[in-house]
Amino acid sequence: MFRLDEFFDLEGCPIPGLFDNVQYPWEVLAQISALMEKLVQENKSAYREVAPGVWIGAGTTVADTARFHGPAVFGRDCEIRPNAFVRGNVIAGDGVVLGNASEVKQAILFSGVQLPHYNYVGDSILGRGAHLGAGAIISNFKSTKEAVKVRIGDSVLETGMRKLGAIIGDGVEVGCNAVLNPGTLVGARALIYPLTSVRGYIPGGMICKGRDEIVPYLPR
Template sequence: MSKLVKTKALYSLVPEYLAPLFDSCEYPWEMLPKIKEYILSLIKMGIPGYTLISENVLVGENVRIYPTATIEGPAIIGSGSEVRPGAFIRGNVITGAGCVIGNSSELKNCILLDKVQIPHYNYIGDSVLGYKAHTGAGTICSNLKSDGKAVVIHGDVDYETGLRKIGGILADGADVGCGSVINPGTVIGKNTSVYPLTALRGVYPSDCIVKSTKEIVKRV
């Protein structure tokens, strides 16, 4: 399972402007401390078709931002994305193209690849979400342990991250049901679906259905 937590095993469809960041990190949580400076470097270089709409906020073409949404820089919002009413982007956020940032959802220090949907009342902090990943209404990425200690990723082996804040690491096509809690440092494999109201912890393999933390079945 150790390979299933590596960046290349979790993410296959990475936009060209994010490829250098993903390629430089063996494990996805290693990107988290680098997000701010990477965004600032992209803003300085510019991305074709993207426009600076306010200080350190770079937005692609055909983006819909509702008047009651708040975006604090540095941030990059991908082309064709939608930022719905009451959404709060707190800075250090990159979204790919065609993403949905839902009503009353909050994001900080995270990366969303293309076509990610966090459509209703979600919190996504210190997290990486892959292509077409989806979180159901009310799903929360808990990014800080109650004891405040550094997060350890519990797979077949334990990965000492040295980071106090890590939320969810969701691979391409991961789908988490409504009302679930993604505990700090949880990794969900490619195309794995999670039943609603599940408290997730640890590393979940790809192509599975997580019915509960004790019942995980392979897709047929």
């Protein structure tokens, strides 16, 4: 029903064996704090602490106006730009960009993820090289306050989670001001048009132009 290899090749995954003991990838979100502690303890020489419970790797730069609520771990050569907000339980790989007025919490970001302008990412996993255009938002909480369900085709998976954003595969491009609704799945190298509201499952290698218009991506 759910194939991990349709989303991630696991290159650039910040935690070795991240999905080894779970059935679905969103199950690891509840384990972030423990995973982070283990990561830092096993690689202490690779990180320095820049705020209480916030660790960064070599070459990572932090703007004076960035704000942190730990715990969080960022790998090497990341950019945490002015007015970025890290709101706890974040694990990021190498070369991640967290930009102006972007906020992230309870999330795992593979290497090369870019959240450069006015983005919100909560309770989500983003694969290697995924990019959110300016103003793109990952919504993690239903207005009805019900537990989030994940839909793949005609199947509905009960997550039991009150908050769950999106599982975004490697190389996904999300256009400016798009909104990914709670429980959205986007396969590797899919494209989401600007200003779209997305829910459910977008297969890898497709373009989502709107709720009822999903077509193959044919690079020129």
